[in-house]
Structure formats: C-alpha cells, structure tokens
Amino acid sequence: MKGITLITKGKNTCEALKKQLNDLLGDRVKIEGFYIDGNIKEGIFNDLVVISSNIIYEHAKQYLAHNCRVIIARRSINYHKIGKLLDIPPGTDALLVNDLTSTALETISLLEILGIDHINFFPYSPEIKDYPKLKLAVTPGELELVPDCVENVIDIKTRNIDFTTLVEILQELDLADKKANYLSARYLKDIIELIKETKKMADVNSRMNNQLQTIINTVHDGIIALDERKEISAFNPIAEGIFGVSRKELIGKKLNNVMVPKEVISVLENENIEKERFIKVNNRQVVINISPIKENNSVVGKVCTLKDVTEIQRLEEELRRKLRKQETYARYTFDDILGTSDLIKNTKELAKKISKSQSPILIQGESGTGKELFAQAIHNNSLRQRGPFVAVNFAALPESLLESELFGYDEGAFTGAKKGGMPGLFEQAHGGTIFLDEIGDAPQLFQVRLLRVLQEKQIRRIGGSKVIPIDVRVIAATNKDLKSLMKGGEFREDLYYRLNVLPLRIPPLRERRGDILDLAYAFYNDHFKRKPPMKASVFFGAISDHLLIYDWPGNIRELHNIVEYLCNVCPDKIPTPELLPGEFPGILKNGKAVYADLNRYKLEKNILIKIFESNKKGKPIGRRSISSELGLPEGKVRGIIEDMRTKGYIKVNRGKRGIEITEKGYGMINYYLPK
C-alpha cells in the first residue's frame, strides 16, 4: 500500500484534512498526519508528503528526508458551510480567526473571491496581541483559538484540500483512474448542496442571489438551476460557453422559450432522478447530471451540472500517454529474486520449470510479494525471451479505456481516435508475453472478451473489420482470492480455469522469515550502491529482532520502503527501534509499550537455541528439561513448542528422540546466532 504523510500547523486541521484524504483514498493509501505544534518528528519520509500551505512548508522543511516528493496543498472554502455567512447583515464587523495571521488573511481573501464581501473582517491569530474586541467571529475550524471577548462564533469548518490538488495527488501516486471522475462528482455535490440550502433564502433576498451566483461562477463545470416554475434561476459562465448563449438572455425565462437544444430541455423537464447522461451540444459531447431540489417530498426545482467531455478526454489522453511510455521489455531475471529460504527456492524452481511451457500461468500472492518480478523472470527464462513483455494493470486502467488499450482501434472508430488507428497491447505483445496484473479487478463484461481472445488467439480492433491473429503467452496475477470472487459471481469460472493452467503461489514474507534480513541487507547495500558506510549486519543490529517478528502485511515492498526510510533518516548511524515507522511490536509508541509480542518472541528464540544446542551435542531434549533449564513454567513452554511446531521450526518426536530442529528452524538459527 502506498503512503501519504500530511503535515499541518495544528492538530484540528491535521485531523480534518486527514479525514478528507482518508474518505477519498483510505482504501488504497495509508495516510498519517503530523502537526508542527505537536507530534512532528525528524526524518519524515513517504511516497508523498502533502503540506497544508506554503507557510507551513517553510516550517516543515527541516523535518523532511532529503528526497521526499512534496505537494503543497491549495485549499478551498467549504462551499456548503458558508451559507451561514449570507445571513449576517451587511457592514457587520467580525474577527476572522485562524492559526496564523497569514492564513487568516488568506481565508478573508478567499471569502471575498466567493462574494462574501459584506462583512468587515479583522484578521485574528494568537500572534496578534492588539485586535478589536468584537462579539462575532468566523473561523475555519479553529474554535479553541477564538478570544474570550467573542460571544457568537460561526464555524465554517476547516478549508478542504481543493479539487486540483487532489487530482495532482492521484497523479503523483499513479491512482488517477476512476477516482478522478468520482472526485469531481463529489466536489460538485457540495456546491449543489449549497444551492439547495440557500435557495429558499435566495428567493427573498437578491443580495444572496448575487453571492450565490458568484460562487456558482467559480466552479469549473456548467451549472443551470431551475425553480418550480421551470424558470432558469442560475446559469454560470461555463454553461454560457457550452451553449453559446449569454446568461442575461436566460435568467428568469421559461425553459422552452430559450435557445437551448431540445434534447437538453427534454432531459431537464423530464428527469427527476440523479442520473448521468451524454448529450451532444453544438458538436461537443457533454455529460449532464440532474439533481432535483426537494421540499417536503415534492420537487421544487432542479440543478443541472454539465461537464465538457473534451476535458475528460484530455485526462484520459494523459493517462494513455503515461501507459504508452511504459517499457515493453522485462528487466528482471531469476537472479534478481533474492532469498535463501526453502520456500522461495522451491517457488523459483517451479517457476523456472513452467517458464519453458507455452501455457498460461496464474500467479497468486499477497500485495508486494514479487508477482511482477516473477512474471518478468519467467519471460526472460522462456523461449519468448527475445519477444516483448507487456504489462497491463487492471486496477489502474479505467474501464472506459480497457477495450481500446488492449485491443486497439482503427482510424475513425470514435471521436478523438488517432489517424491511422492504434495497435492495442495484445498486438504489441505479439511474439512475447502479456502480463495481466490484478486480473481480479477486470470488469465482468471485459472478462468475456478476454476469454474469447484467449480461446481464439485473435483480436479485432475497435471499429475495425480485420481479424488479427496474435501469438502471446499470458501470465496473469492477482492478490485477490479468485475462488471466493467466483463464488460471489464476480469472476467468471471459465476464465479462471483458462488462466489457472499453471498455478504459481508466491509465499508472503511472514511464511519465510529466514529471508527478512537477507533482503534487508541487500536493499541496504543497494541503496549505497554497494559502498555502505557500515556493514549491513551492524546497521540492523538494534532492530533485527523487530524486523524478524513483524508480520509484513505489505511484504517485500514494505520491507524495501522501510530500509529506504532508515537509510534516509540515519544514513551513518545505527537506527534504534523507536525510529521504525508504523506499528512494530515491542516498541514504545505514544508512551505505551506493546511488549507482549516481543517477550514471546524472545522466549521462542531462547527455546529454539536450546533445542539447537542439544541437537548439536546429540543430547535428547524435551519440554520438561527446557522448562527447568530456562526456569520457565511448563505450561508456557508447551504453548511455545506447539507454536513453533505449527510454524515448522521443530519436530516433536515421541519417546527418547525428543524435540528436533527442522531445516526451517535452522534458517532462523542463522539469524539468532550470527556466524
């Protein structure tokens, strides 16, 4: 899982923005927050660092590891929270309370841009000692900073990270897929809510109407609002651009008396449910969304938003370009797959054998276990090694692009189709291997098409009539349990069996703990281009127990990230356990120790060493002798022995032979007792 570190000045903003990011990305990105006034620490490093403003960046710089990717957030007022400000009589004095004078001033000017210019704002922050003792204050979520003189506070809530920054974040993390559209829909929803909220007031008060219009004008999508008499009450500049009609000619007019295409009128008149439709306006494709305004269960108006598809196409084009830039060769070979555990050695052996076949392979394994690495190594060890290796990631590719990306299209297949057409990824992989990553995310309808291609070994480009034979070897991979997806009807059984001809399971890191330090050492040496400031075993000396006991949900990718992090945070010092990011067992976190796991691990280690030493001397050892030699209660020893037996570290024999250490157990001993 990728990660974002958010940095703000105060705790409130940090929590609010963290929630915003979590709501949006929580299922795919791990988000942690630090604030300058409290929990900030040195050596911050992550896939991406998001900082709440330019000013905060100046304060935060010193805490960042040197090669962090940083985005400074642009922030927007919470549209549906400012309705309350429209009630305040013109000319009223109010303090605008924020954590810094500069952010208070910034909020005042943002409000002014939105048309809230009828209130005389005085900036207030704890830095300002001399301020007018006013009774009214407005604050973006900083309630505890409001000074005592104030009797009435309007909280317009923390300023959110704005739409453009969110898109930038998605792009930085390579997640700019379906989420981008979903984002703009959510953002518009806020505005629609505001229109609904203030509509009643706006009817009686023309000042509010103007302000509302200003807000609508700042939006990047077309907006049309209708009242219950089906008269147009709002029409913003983007809508003007789409329809080529000026607002003045429309406001207050009935729909059917104006120059709006018939199709739009019929949608606006007849649709009362929230729905998305495509219509053509002046030769442009437009997505139109209708949202009814209800009062006491009857519809009293509608808000319609319009998005010019050219913009969506532009976003898609960008994504296509990114995809096209990807390499069509495989970099890695089996020599790049590190690890000396039996499990990984056996997996490599099996992979080498199946690489020589032409049948499809299905690689299953948790995220970050090395599925793509194996796919590349298999290709490079196959008879197709001179052919291309083309990777397709179903989780990153929006559904709308799948067909054209995989099968290609002919000239004129759709508006925007390139002259001469475009070959799809299947064609590009001809003579080589196609790697279908995250196949569990392939949409159902697409699964049918994929199956047909695999069966018939030929494709037809979109809009094309020619059938093109293709010779590709398919390697699919997934971290999902395809069997349970099949039970739930989300994955087609016929496709599963077509792909699962040669199954390959990549074991998670926690099943081969013997590899953890090998990998950590290799990543450490790689970081310093094989000229590390100290020996890897010395560098990891104080934390190796912690690394060995951790369960590694993100597997090798997570281990790699942590080693990178440590190399950045303390390049020439030995890292202490407290420096480990995240939830490592046995480390003091927020003053609370999670010692239980580490103690248990240490007992396990001591017991395994005892067994190893006895075995070496040829002396039988049993539960009772262990408990007396180590001074531990027999019950406890029994539990630990049972655990180690299930993990495969030991064999418990009946009678004289007693407990014996297994090959896997020896793997662990190598790390417990460095040579």
Ligand SMILES: Nc1ncnc2c1ncn2[C@@H]1O[C@H](COP(=O)(O)OP(=O)(O)OP(=O)(O)O)[C@@H](O)[C@H]1O
């Ligand atoms: N055995 C290994 N030796 C060295 N590096 C490894 C090994 N396994 C994985 N890696 C590294 O770990 C990272 C993740 O590997 P990879 O992308 O192949 O995993 P994945 O299983 O395909 O992940 P996901 O399911 O998230 O797509 C890569 O940087 C890869 O080089």
